[in-house]
Amino acid sequence: MTLIRNAGLFAIGLTLSLSTGAVMADVVAVVSAKSPITTLSTSQVQDIFLGKTSRFPNGALALPIDQAEGSAVREEFYAKMAGRSAAQMKAYWSKIIFTGRGQPPQEAANSVEMKKRLIENPAAIGYIEKNLVDSSVRVVL
Amino acid sequence: MTRNVKPAHSAGALERRLHRLMAIILVAAMGNHSDALADDASSSADPHASMFLFSGFGTLGVVHSSEDRADFTANIFNPNGAGYTRSWSPSVDSLIGGQVIANFGPKLSAMVQAISEQNYDNTYTPHVEWANLKYQLTPEASIRIGRIVLASFLVSDTRNVGYANPWVRPPVEVYSLVPIDSSDGVDASYRLNWGQLVQTFAGTYGATSSKQPTGGNAEARRQWNISDTVEYGAATVRIAYQRADLTLDGLHTFFGAFRQFGLQGEALAARYDPYRKPLAFVGIGGMYNPGDWFLTGEWGTSQFHSVLGESTAWYLSTGYRWAQLTPYLTYGALKANSNTSDPGLTVSALPPYLAGPATGLNAGLNAILGSIAIQSTTSAGVRWDFKKNVDLKLQYDHSRLGAGSPGLLINLQPGFQPGGTLNLFSAAVDFVF
Numbered sequence: 305m306t307l308i309r310n311a312g313l314f315a316i317g318l319t320l321s322l323s324t325g326a327v328m329a330d331v332v333a334v335v336s337a338k339s340p341i342t343t344l345s346t347s348q349v350q351d352i353f354l355g356k357t358s359r360f361p362n363g364a365l366a367l368p369i370d371q372a373e374g375s376a377v378r379e380e381f382y383a384k385m386a387g388r389s390a391a392q393m394k395a396y397w398s399k400i401i402f403t404g405r406g407q408p409p410q411e412a413a414n415s416v417e418m419k420k421r422l423i424e425n426p427a428a429i430g431y432i433e434k435n436l437v438d439s440s441v442r443v444v445l
Numbered sequence: 446m447t448r449n450v451k452p453a454h455s456a457g458a459l460e461r462r463l464h465r466l467m468a469i470i471l472v473a474a475m476g477n478h479s480d481a482l483a484d485d486a487s488s489s490a491d492p493h494a495s496m497f498l499f500s501g502f503g504t505l506g507v508v509h510s511s512e513d514r515a516d517f518t519a520n521i522f523n524p525n526g527a528g529y530t531r532s533w534s535p536s537v538d539s540l541i542g543g544q545v546i547a548n549f550g551p552k553l554s555a556m557v558q559a560i561s562e563q564n565y566d567n568t569y570t571p572h573v574e575w576a577n578l579k580y581q582l583t584p585e586a587s588i589r590i591g592r593i594v595l596a597s598f599l600v601s602d603t604r605n606v607g608y609a610n611p612w613v614r615p616p617v618e619v620y621s622l623v624p625i626d627s628s629d630g631v632d633a634s635y636r637l638n639w640g641q642l643v644q645t646f647a648g649t650y651g652a653t654s655s656k657q658p659t660g661g662n663a664e665a666r667r668q669w670n671i672s673d674t675v676e677y678g679a680a681t682v683r684i685a686y687q688r689a690d691l692t693l694d695g696l697h698t699f700f701g702a703f704r705q706f707g708l709q710g711e712a713l714a715a716r717y718d719p720y721r722k723p724l725a726f727v728g729i730g731g732m733y734n735p736g737d738w739f740l741t742g743e744w745g746t747s748q749f750h751s752v753l754g755e756s757t758a759w760y761l762s763t764g765y766r767w768a769q770l771t772p773y774l775t776y777g778a779l780k781a782n783s784n785t786s787d788p789g790l791t792v793s794a795l796p797p798y799l800a801g802p803a804t805g806l807n808a809g810l811n812a813i814l815g816s817i818a819i820q821s822t823t824s825a826g827v828r829w830d831f832k833k834n835v836d837l838k839l840q841y842d843h844s845r846l847g848a849g850s851p852g853l854l855i856n857l858q859p860g861f862q863p864g865g866t867l868n869l870f871s872a873a874v875d876f877v878f
Contacts, residue, residue: 347641347678351638351641356638356676357643358585359584359638365584374833386736387736387737388736389769390833391830391833391836392736392766394608394834395609395610396609398606398608398609398877399600399603399606399609401500401544402500402542402544402602402603402606403594403596403602403603404546404558404575404579404589
């Protein structure tokens with residue numbers, strides 16, 4: 305009986321966890337409003353944030369900035385953009401860090417700091433909740 | 446490859462030389478600091494980058510083997526493992542490693558990474574796996590001087606970082622093919638971005654010396670490795686070629702005795718003595734990982750013109766991610782392409798007082814040839830990412846040893862039957878910090 309109830313709860317939990325993606329606030333990739341970059345494809349953003357390229361498609365250097373580890377906006381960004389969980393991203397970067405090939409993006413503490421960092425450096429690219437977009441930044445994806 | 450090739454890092458002359466070299470480059474790098482800062486201002490590097498970065502990784506694991514007359518080990522450096530030495534062995538997979546990276550500006554950095562794991566002499570004294578100075582010529586090109594871990598296979602250079610990999614350990618059939626894993630020298634990497642396609646060329650040249658659990662040193666000279674990695678979205682394909690002049694001085698002493706037996710002895714020694722003999726390796730690997738499942742496989746062949754001969758191995762592994770759980774299945778196989786026995790010296794043609802020693806040498810030669818590993822393994826396991834930066838893995842392996850072969854087992858005890866089967870059960874907790 306207990307087993308059946310647990311199985312039922314588990315099924316509900318699974319349904320909830322599968323549906324959370326739909327109820328989360330939208331995340332958008334942004335650059336400074338002063339950046340010449342206007343739009344990027346998912347794979348271009350992915351390559352920049354996974355360290356597979358150091359440049360924007362126009363050849364200018366790109367400086368990716370992450371949100372704080374464990375934040376909902378970061379988890380959603382990587383889930384949407386690369387189909388990867390936080391643990392998978394950590395495993396991915398562990399491969400690069402412990403072979404000395406590179407370092408993960410720097411971190412901004414929250415979306416307010418993220419916007420500050422983007423304004424500071426037109427080469428920077430980050431991501432924030434869609435409803436926090438203002439005239440200081442431009443949505444590129 | 447046989448388990449006779451078991452190099453392990455030593456605190457030998459080469460290591461001391463490397464430490465001196467590292468000290469010199471670090472001092473030189475400090476002197477260069479002002480130049481590096483000047484570069485800072487003109488590039489996109491920003492003031493938020495840190496000067497020093499500290500990271501670490503580790504695994505706590507236990508392995509149980511159903512074969513209690515021999516030891517299972519996960520890599521060619523361990524002197525003992527699960528089975529005969531310990532029914533439940535913590536030494537096979539457990540280790541801890543730490544890394545310091547010093548950034549002297551946007552282009553110049555130094556990296557030192559040390560690890561404590563079971564060494565060739567059964568101690569856990571930490572040794573330096575990586576120690577190099579890196580100069581980033583452009584965002585796409587870099588050169589390194591110092592010690593690196595060779596990337597013979599897809600995950601060779603992160604095989605100790607359990608958290609980075611889906612299994613408890615990389616499939617042993619393929620990952621035991623090359624008896625050298627380190628290089629003291631130079632290393633260069635160049636990346637090309639062709640739209641969505643990313644191509645990375647890497648090359649390494651150097652030498653290495655390491656102690657073997659069975660005695661003596663493994664010395665690789667004029668060692669080079671080139672690789673080409675192509676990434677396209679979730680797909681990665683990599684091809685690598687490696688070459689070295691390898692000496693296993695423990696076996697060299699043994700084959701010296703053959704040289705006392707005239708032309709036939711000389712010929713046998715010339716063929717089998719692992720003294721400055723070319724070792725060549727080619728490996729092809731692929732990985733497809735769109736996020737919620739993966740398929741990966743590798744094939745490799747190593748040819749060592751000596752008693753260790755030629756071996757070929759491959760594996761295929763697949764897994765599916767279901768929230769925090771990633772169950773996986775792997776099949777791996779290793780076979781010997783060269784002879785596993787030799788008639789040796791013609792004892793009947795020798796004077797009676799030499800017949801005994803010659804018979805002994807023949808037996809020794811055939812023991813080495815016969816211990817060449819032939820085996821296949823089917824594995825099933827699961828990775829559970831139960832906590833931030835920590836995973837738990839459980840893995841079951843069923844291995845079938847080739848006829849007359851001990852497979853990759855070592856420390857064979859009286860009563861051990863080659864050519865059998867064995868089961869392994871492993872549990873491991875991996876972490877990064």
